[in-house]
Amino acid sequence: MNNLLYKVDDRPPLVTTTLLAAQHMLAALGGIIAVPLVVGAILKLPADQVVALVNAALLGSGIVTIVQCKGIGPVGIRLPCVMGTSFAFVGAAISIGFEHGVAGILGSSLAGSVVMIVGSFFMPQIRKLFPHQVTAVVVTMIGLSLVPVAVDWAAGGKAPGADYGAPANLGIALFVLAIVVALVQFGKGIISASAIVIGIAIGYAVCLGLGLVDFSSVQKAAVFALPQPLHFGMSFPPSGIFAMALAYVVTMVETTGTFMALGAATETKMRGTLLKRGVLCDGVGSAFASTLGAPPMSTFAQNVGVISLTGVASRHVVALTGVMLALAGLFPVLGAVVVTIPQPVLGGAGLMMFAMILTAGVQMLGKVEHDKRTGLIIAVSIGCGLAVSVRPELLAKLPPFVNEIFGSGISTGAIMAVLLNLVLPNRPVEVHDDEEDVPQPLLVKDLEAV
Template identity: 75%
Template sequence: MEQQLLYQVEDRPPVLATAVLLSLQHLLAALGGIIAVPLVVGGALKLPADQIVALVNAALLGSGIVTIIQCKGVGPVGIRLPCVMGTSFAFVGAGISVGLEHGVAGILGSSLVGSLVMILGSFFMPVIRRFFPHTVTSVVVTLIGLSLTPVAVDWAAGGVGARDYGAVGHLAIAGFVLALVIAFVQWGKGIVSASAVVLGIASGYVLCLALGLIDFTQVREAPVFAIPQPLHFGMAFPVSGIVAMSIAFLVTIVETTGTFMALGAATQTRIPGKRLASGILCDGVGSAFAAVMSSPPLSTFAQNVGVVSLTGVASRHVVTLTGVLLLLAGLFPVLGALVVTIPQPVLGGAGLMMFAMIVAAGIRMLAGTAPSRRNTLIIAVSLGCGLAVTVRPDLLARMPAFVREVFGSGITVGALVAVALNLLLPGREHEEDEPA
């Protein structure tokens, strides 16, 4: 039985304050990932602090504008579902390798040209959609949740690389937030249940504030207002960089397709090929726009599928407001800096629940597949291969760079294996497309 949605895709919360509160939890789920990519790339390239800040501001502004377009739609661009756009870790490896040789200008120029792969690829999505029947889609949705869950576990333990990783205090705070989110969802009514994520995070933040665990240094140092400058770093177009980024965009098409399928399941919305093409086109056009605005490439975030699954708020108008909040965070860096002060264990408690909800959605979909030996083989092998890369990324350490780039994501590996097995094994399952 499908979960009852509190707000359908086209619904609008009757009160603006309610819509802002609901949109805030999407912001909290996405902001850390959006900021992390420019910080990682900037740190690897040893950029000065002011240039890293410029990258972060551009990423926030670009993410906000493209989120609005993805949710609202502009002509053929935008899937018109509750999607949050953000800088993607799928481009970090290629970006750093290009940046070390050609600087940030090389990353941005390569991204601009590489985004054409996604823009052109969008026109083939009605065909590609047919390679994602129910069994394949179920595997991809499950792998998205399984791949994100370790991220939440790392947050709950204090963050990757933390000296006190796994400290009892971190786990206790994460457990406190997790328990509150469960209570709000299960026993809360109306807006309390719908905003369970933001209420849980806010409660955890207050607890950490009382314990003296909040560091406001970044807030004090952040500028109050800043306008990201287009072409701030300039652009260069090295052939090697364009090839590397184009490969990353090809991989992202597979991952984003899976994310849209997961979002369709969470919002109880059919995703025909033409609608999928509009979403992929927005990812490509958005990444080209981001490059001009001096931001790393963008893609649709899977994290926010968990927010929809957990809260039952599937309104694209709510997430449009999230885009507005991201835009404001890009113009007022002090706001983004304030959100970044949220301790990782607080995010971990809420994230564990959100990402596990995606796993649960995938399991429900898997349970709906036809019980046959063929489907069991597809599910078992593709999940096994996807998890192999997810839990043991060093498995590919001795492989050529091209192989690591293409198969470095468990979601991509699982999706490709599932598609291949569905094509090769007798009794192929077809996905009949329908008009948008």
């Protein structure tokens, strides 16, 4: 049964497309600007350089998102993918930046992207390492890793402070969550599909009335800013290139898992050739972003939750999101306005979006063959992934390269699932791309039937 309101190649009306594209932008914008802000703050860069990093990240994310959705020749998966700067590269970027500055980060990013570009040509072979039980583990770990992000938003910020978990923050988040649930469950057509952006808009209006919106970022933002390619220059330290190459390998594993989740959400069979085009766009896009002066790019998992929640899988909608992100890079004041949305408002909507990915993963786990071997793969992989997610300090005393590989619960869970699937005896016959039956995503409207 078809659960999608709009399929991958459908073109909704312009007004509908704009609203739906705005939802994806709201889900991604915080993550896109967070990486340059974190790197800039830790490296103690001047304010103008941090602004240049943020603008380049938005512009690069927008352009690469359009390419990923629309495709140019062999580049681009032609599915609704939002691209953005990835936290998987933050550790490497900071270590390089302390010694070689932003020029070293960008040069290492450019050189390291070759790993992902070359690796993309082996995706048909890599795809065989991801049978259904492995894919189910990865999708579940994506959801488990994202839900705490939404919880921190709902509580008022990432690092616990005076306002973390304040009743006002939790009340706003629950209010927005209730609105989104009501709109998805009882709304029809565009109302249901636009539940996230409507819920955020109502929550924002309430925060405005309560005086909880800070407009200082809008007052400081420039109205228009041209991109400044090679503004920071480039250098190519061998140690930095190695660190970035390692981060690209980890990102390739995470991106593969995200594409698997995307395939389930969009009702698309995720064959090796599709993975090749998508990962190639990640690599080429990261190389392009480095010339703009932005950190490396990767496919955002959180936007898969938007698709699962709304049933809107149109790649043309997300291509418009790319246009919006690019405009935010050229007109910083636009991005600054979006940044004024209080985090509890985003947390209420984000909790629903990210939990939908987890729900899809649980549904996929329910369809795997239930035997001792599969149970071991699932239990050990999710257990190890949760271990580093819940207690990241677990790896603090290990060598830095171990942190780079296993610092993410998604990559840890994926690596463990792939390894266990290969080494445990009695491995079932591999499923080929043309024989695979991709499970359908579970939408909110289907929950009442479970």
